[in-house]
Amino acid sequence: MNALRPLCAALLLFAVTPVFAAEEAATVLVIHGGAGLQREGTSQADEAALRAAITQALRKGHAELAAGKPALDAVTAAITVLENDPLFNAGKGAVFTHDGRNELDASLMDGATRMAGAVAGVHHVKNPILLAREVMQHSPHVMMAGDGAETFAKEQGVELVDPSYFRTERRWQQLQRALKEDAAGQAHAEPEVAKHFGTVGALALDREGHLAAGTSTGGMTDKRYGRIGDSPVIGAGTYANGQCAVSGTGWGEFYLRVSAAHEICARMAYLKETPAQAGAAVINEEIPGMGGDGGAIVLSASGQVAMPFNTEGMARGWIGADGVPHVALYSDEPLALPGEATTAP
Amino acid sequence: MNALRPLCAALLLFAVTPVFAAEEAATVLVIHGGAGLQREGTSQADEAALRAAITQALRKGHAELAAGKPALDAVTAAITVLENDPLFNAGKGAVFTHDGRNELDASLMDGATRMAGAVAGVHHVKNPILLAREVMQHSPHVMMAGDGAETFAKEQGVELVDPSYFRTERRWQQLQRALKEDAAGQAHAEPEVAKHFGTVGALALDREGHLAAGTSTGGMTDKRYGRIGDSPVIGAGTYANGQCAVSGTGWGEFYLRVSAAHEICARMAYLKETPAQAGAAVINEEIPGMGGDGGAIVLSASGQVAMPFNTEGMARGWIGADGVPHVALYSDEPLALPGEATTAP
Numbered sequence: 001m002n003a004l005r006p007l008c009a010a011l012l013l014f015a016v017t018p019v020f021a022a023e024e025a026a027t028v029l030v031i032h033g034g035a036g037l038q039r040e041g042t043s044q045a046d047e048a049a050l051r052a053a054i055t056q057a058l059r060k061g062h063a064e065l066a067a068g069k070p071a072l073d074a075v076t077a078a079i080t081v082l083e084n085d086p087l088f089n090a091g092k093g094a095v096f097t098h099d100g101r102n103e104l105d106a107s108l109m110d111g112a113t114r115m116a117g118a119v120a121g122v123h124h125v126k127n128p129i130l131l132a133r134e135v136m137q138h139s140p141h142v143m144m145a146g147d148g149a150e151t152f153a154k155e156q157g158v159e160l161v162d163p164s165y166f167r168t169e170r171r172w173q174q175l176q177r178a179l180k181e182d183a184a185g186q187a188h189a190e191p192e193v194a195k196h197f198g199t200v201g202a203l204a205l206d207r208e209g210h211l212a213a214g215t216s217t218g219g220m221t222d223k224r225y226g227r228i229g230d231s232p233v234i235g236a237g238t239y240a241n242g243q244c245a246v247s248g249t250g251w252g253e254f255y256l257r258v259s260a261a262h263e264i265c266a267r268m269a270y271l272k273e274t275p276a277q278a279g280a281a282v283i284n285e286e287i288p289g290m291g292g293d294g295g296a297i298v299l300s301a302s303g304q305v306a307m308p309f310n311t312e313g314m315a316r317g318w319i320g321a322d323g324v325p326h327v328a329l330y331s332d333e334p335l336a337l338p339g340e341a342t343t344a345p
Numbered sequence: 346m347n348a349l350r351p352l353c354a355a356l357l358l359f360a361v362t363p364v365f366a367a368e369e370a371a372t373v374l375v376i377h378g379g380a381g382l383q384r385e386g387t388s389q390a391d392e393a394a395l396r397a398a399i400t401q402a403l404r405k406g407h408a409e410l411a412a413g414k415p416a417l418d419a420v421t422a423a424i425t426v427l428e429n430d431p432l433f434n435a436g437k438g439a440v441f442t443h444d445g446r447n448e449l450d451a452s453l454m455d456g457a458t459r460m461a462g463a464v465a466g467v468h469h470v471k472n473p474i475l476l477a478r479e480v481m482q483h484s485p486h487v488m489m490a491g492d493g494a495e496t497f498a499k500e501q502g503v504e505l506v507d508p509s510y511f512r513t514e515r516r517w518q519q520l521q522r523a524l525k526e527d528a529a530g531q532a533h534a535e536p537e538v539a540k541h542f543g544t545v546g547a548l549a550l551d552r553e554g555h556l557a558a559g560t561s562t563g564g565m566t567d568k569r570y571g572r573i574g575d576s577p578v579i580g581a582g583t584y585a586n587g588q589c590a591v592s593g594t595g596w597g598e599f600y601l602r603v604s605a606a607h608e609i610c611a612r613m614a615y616l617k618e619t620p621a622q623a624g625a626a627v628i629n630e631e632i633p634g635m636g637g638d639g640g641a642i643v644l645s646a647s648g649q650v651a652m653p654f655n656t657e658g659m660a661r662g663w664i665g666a667d668g669v670p671h672v673a674l675y676s677d678e679p680l681a682l683p684g685e686a687t688t689a690p
Contacts, residue, residue: 114602114635120573121490141572142601145466146491148571226493227486228465235580235604256487257459259580259607266608270615290459 025209027065028303028338029074029202030318031057033088035249035295036197037313037329047329049087050315054327057081058319061202066323071204071212071245072110072133079106079129079214082200086168089198091127093168094218096175098182102166104218105232107143108132111211111240111301118143120232122150126159129216132232134158142234146226171221178222199231201238201247203299211301213238213245213261220252230255235262243301244268244275249314250294254287264298275299275306283308305337370554372410373648373683374419374547375663376402378433380594380640381542382658382674392674394432395660399672402426403664406549411668416549416557416590417455417478424451424474424559427545431513434543436472438513439563441520443527447511449563450577452488453477456556456585456646463488465577467495471504474561477577479503487579491571516566523567544576546583546592548644556646558583558590558606565597575600580607588646589613589620594659595639599632609643620644620651628653650682 033054061078065071083091094102106128107118117136120143125131134156135144144152153160199217206212215238217231229252230237237248239261246261255261260282267278275298283296288310295309297316307316309331317327320338328335378399406423410416428436439447451473452463462481465488470476479501480489489497498505544562551557560583562576574597575582582593584606591606600606605627612623620643628641633655640654642661652661654676662672665683673680 109602116602139570140598141570142598143573143578145571145573148569152570224493225484225486225497226490228488228490233488233578233580234601235578235607239604253485253487256579257454257461259584259604262580262604262607263611266611266615270611 024207025205026303026321027062027207028205028299028305028318028320029058029061029065029078030204030297030299030305030307031061031078031082031200031202031316032247032249032295032297032307033082033200033315034198035293035309035311035314037311037315039312039330046087050329051327053082053085053087054315054317055325057202058317058325058327059323061204062319062323065204065206068207070208071206071210072108074204074206075108075202075212075214076129076133078202079200079216080127083127083129083216087198088200089218090200090216092166093171093198094166095171095221097219098179098222098224100175102163102218103223104128104166104216105229106132106214106216107232107234107238108136108214109212109234109238109240110136111213111242111245112208114241116142116234118232118234118238119149120145120228121226122146122153123163124150124160125153126161126165129214131156131158132214143232145228166218174221182222199249201249201297203240203245203247203297205245205299205301205303209301211240211242211245211299213240213247215247215249229253230260235259237261239265241265245299246296248294248296250287250311251292254290254292255294257290258282258286260287260296264296268300275304276308279306279308284310303338307335307337369552370550371648371666372407372552373550373644373650373663373665374403374406374410374423375549375642375644375650375652376406376423376427376545376547376661377592377594377640377642377652378427378545378660379543380638380654380656380659382656382660384657384675391432395674396672398427398430398432399660399662400670402547403662403670403672404668406547407664407668410549410551413552415553416551416555417453419549419551420453420547420557420559421474421478423547424545424561425472428472428474428561432543433545434563435545435561437511438516438543439511440516440566442564443524443567443569445520447508447563448568449473449511449561450574451477451559451561452577452579452583453481453559454557454579454583454585455481456558456587456590457553459586461487461579463577463579463583464494465490465573466571467491467498468508469495469505470498471506471510474559476503477559488577490573511563519566527567544594546594546642548585548590548592548642550590550644550646550648554646556585556587556590556644558585558592560592560594574598575605580604582606584610586610590644591641593639593641595632595656596637599635599637600639602635603627603631605632605641609641613645620649621653624651624653629655648683652680652682
């Protein structure tokens, strides 16, 4: 027996020493700024501003990852940039409800623990994604709505603003057109997806190999009846676990009906599909097959990225460990994904 | 060519005549009345009343199926019975929020079309499941919350009641105990799952072979901050598609974090698991592994039923085409499922 001891000790040492202990995961951050982007009505100045905003959000999130912070920090940092930018339908610049209010939704999920937080229908919270994070980390709950969520925000010291903070003239005019069409009994001239344009989302893979996902939105122009879309619903607009992170953007009712974000992760887990395969199956086949549209971003724990969408444009980008941002707006724009060479479409 | 015509006609006739045209699916209705049931504190009279209520709901839903009505009608009929019964934490008899209100949630999904409707945080709607159905059938939305949902209810002529209608002395005393514990800074003596006791749900398979699922709840005793649990969330508390229908009952935060209802359906679709296998994987392994508890009912398009739960009791039952109700309350009670002989546990 004694003769075996050194051998056993050596074997044990080998067993408990991870072979790749020193190897850290290559970080990735992926962002979308909504799938309703259309060339018509989008000026070159708008396009430049969108690219600049996505780039800034990518750099902000990347800085967190590069500093060794968790994926959750990168996701909230990136989404906060987009919420503060009036270009996007999230935070400042959100669309207006039928009643002329800005009503905000957001959700966040940590893949490693599957802890999640979500808020729906808040009117005074400057950065809904930060409130979603408070719900996740400082309440026993996953989802809070309306006045109750705002009471919680106050108790947690989350920054509150006067509702006028969220107002932009562009969104106000968008509502006025929709209301006129309502009054005339006309169908809205704006396609459904354009009414959702600008929902923002981010996914991150940190050095530990952990994933996180988040989504923030003002919902749809002219929405009524306390409508809740997919963005604040864990499993529909946002999902993350150990292998997969997803944030959706599109006609939310369809995302709810197919549990879009969770469905993409389930296909990856059980059918062994890649992010590109699972994303295409749900976003480019299942949802359009039912009459819906939109897009999503998908990130795997091995750093594979997919950005499927079935609309003319989706503001989007990613940034790897090298800190070089990659940004695109339209479907016919080349955008190489991690590990790919850039090719013309 | 002419000589081939009769042959072609015969082949065509054969091709368009379904071989089993005359065969209708054997209908099934499955019900739960919550997974928090405990022997301690449940009198024999309570037990008898619970069994009678589940039996009545089964018969009511079965009558719809026997009359050739769609699964959706059977689900709403059964859930309406349970909402109207003060024994269950849904409709009349709902638990109280921290602020002393009854706040109701419900959702409904049609498997054949994957149309869905859900309402969260309503205070005046007598039968929230009927409002969920209106949302599904008469709005472009899937989910509505709070005052907006009540405005929609009024417009649709859904029955509204004074909030005092929902009040029961038993639930009021339950809140008073929880508030005293809050004030004393004590943990609640009542286990978490008991605070959710009585969420109701129903699944049906109709003659056409179509499935539907629905869930209704008052949420959790002493809930705050406009908390939304899993019951009104499509994919978490309720899901139905062409192959699978699920309604959950338990500690809702965990059901949200694993997209429980959709996860069970995904496992059945992609891993080819039976309802019993998929239900056990999510309800008896995944959720308890994360620290949660509860139960679910699962029904497949071939009429297979599972009723997994990891608590002492879950009021539950099913009724097949023969119209004989099968009801059980506790985990150690024998309850044969369709096609099985009754055996002692």
